[in-house]
Amino acid sequence: MPTATKSAAKDTPSAKLSDATLTQWLRDMVLIREFELRTMAAYQQAKIGGFCHIYIGQEAVAVGTIQAINKDDPIVTAYRDHGHALARGMDPGACMAEMYGKATGCAKGKGGSMHMFDKPNWLFGGHGIVGAQTPLGAGLAFAARYEWEVLKKSLDGGKAKKKVALCYLGDGALNQGALHEAMNLAGILSTPVIYIVENNGYSMGTSIERGTTMADKLYKKAEAYGIEHRTIDGMSVTQLYDEFKPFVDILRDEQRPGFVDIKTYRYQGHSMSDPQKYRTKEEVEQFKERDGISSLAHHLMNERECLSEDEFKAMQKEVREEVMAAVKFAEESPEPDPATELYSDVYANPQPNLSPMRDYTQGQKNPLL
């Protein structure tokens, strides 16, 4: 019934979004992809050190979920965090410079790829230990609810409002105890945290079926804690938004937790050092056929007819230039000065005799603040 489908489609949240908004989302997704391609190149040139986890393939998840919340809703994520940082609005230069270990990075070169923090954009970090961010997410939601319910005004003195916290995790984190404690606490205390499982099917090289019970019914994990849930396809950003946005709105209004299993796929290995022997090329290709960027571009070009092929190409070119500028910025930025930066930002309130080595100091102001 084509007519019914068409009218139903018009009622969806994404159908009500303007062409300009969706075109911006496309640009956000292209930015993440281009940024990650440059990240991989820089890593291969040994400009970036440590562990580095690439977000390519999952762009629709970060963009679709972050666009469904408010600018001042807190979010926290794991170590595959560049996409969330960019989707939240972090300056690509600060993000790249952090991976280069430069003083202009979002954490002044003290965090690295796995620790993207952006206070003005309410990003409470990428966190390196699997599952460690899940109690933090419950805590952000607890605090936001406390602000609204107990303080009755915001911490900066403004009007109190109902918030939600987004807490991202990979499917590998489903088996960490921290998540289960956090979900129970969120359930008991009714904290408005939304656990977003970016289910890319693998925890490193272990497929979800090999490491997780009820792999095709992950929502049962949430049911065990009395938490309402959704299972959503994460390859199409509009479809994701259509299902996620109403869910967020309910949870915000009723101030309680949620759980979302978003099926997605990472095209690259777990980290930069992954030979990917555990999966087939065909499997990767199957997901690439449903690529989030291609499908949104197709929608805008052929269904909404608001974007031409040339305009899309121009957008990609512009984004590439923006990313190259971020790389140039990172390349040319100074390294942190050990004289001021090694022993600063350890204590907010440094005092004598905290260390036998030397006194701690206040560091240079963070470039994002």
Next chain:
Amino acid sequence: MTTTFATPKPDFSRTPSRNGDRVIQFREALREAMSEEMRKDERVFLMGEEVAYYNGAYKVSQGMLEEFGDKRIIDTPISESGFAGMAIGAAMYGLRPIVEFMSWSFSLVAADPILNNAPKMLYMSGGQWGCPIVFRGNDGAGGQLGSTHSWCVEALFSNVPGLKMAIPSNPYDAKGLLKTAILDDDPVFFLESERMLGDKGHVPEEEYYIPFGQAHHMREGSDCTLISWGRPVHFCAEAAEELSGDGIECDVLDMRTVRPLDIDSVIASLKKTNRIVIVDQSWPFGGVSSEVMAQICEKGFDWLDHPPVRVNTEDVPTPYSKNLEQAYLPNKSKIVAAVRKVVSG
């Protein structure tokens, strides 16, 4: 009209007398510290197992639920990793949590949040987010609690940069230090002792704060410096009294905080006595006493007339049997023997 929340600096100018007749228990001093700060700042809340409806497993928070309600005195399920991590998230957001561990022994299952998150957050965010939080609870042997429930975490946890650690020995210091801890912008690990919660002492009515990193000079003496923190401070006082009867006068320091460590007062005392005994309730290997000895060797070697001597708990898991546990812990006679050794050498 907007008022933003701000944390005042603790006022260290008021130093009311330690002597008086307003005698309360150690647990009441802790409660007063928390309640006073909670009345002044709505961002401060208390969270932990049994803190609310049970009135505290050790009655530290007795009556606080009634005054502050269950949105600020919050019972948690038995999930140390979960609620410690949750409180850290709340602290990052801008609240000022106090987390009670029924025992620091139970904090080991929360090692990742309390060691990997709280003390490192400011650094790994490049100065964007600190973690103003107090973790507090019972540390050390209770009384025949056996190996898993008798942890002294000071050695293990004080190793981590980014945290501060206070270990009071009496009600007066407990109150003043805890009030300072709550106002501090860094994570503070506050170690109490089940064996001392019923101890009584004068706690003045007047409000006061005690700065971190300043030892309390308990007793003057010129023959040997005797330092400790937490419960064994009392054993040091007993030992000093006994030794005084034999004409050996100890200079006794209660360190009160171990990070920061008031090494300056230790060296100043050493310059007077040239001998030192360090009493530490935790294990010796890589512990706080080892750290103190290392700093003494770095900063006061020329003033030593005898190698420093330490009295720790014995280097074994905590035994259950009453006599074995007594043999395991530091006590007056072990301290007296140690002092006699350094003054005769």
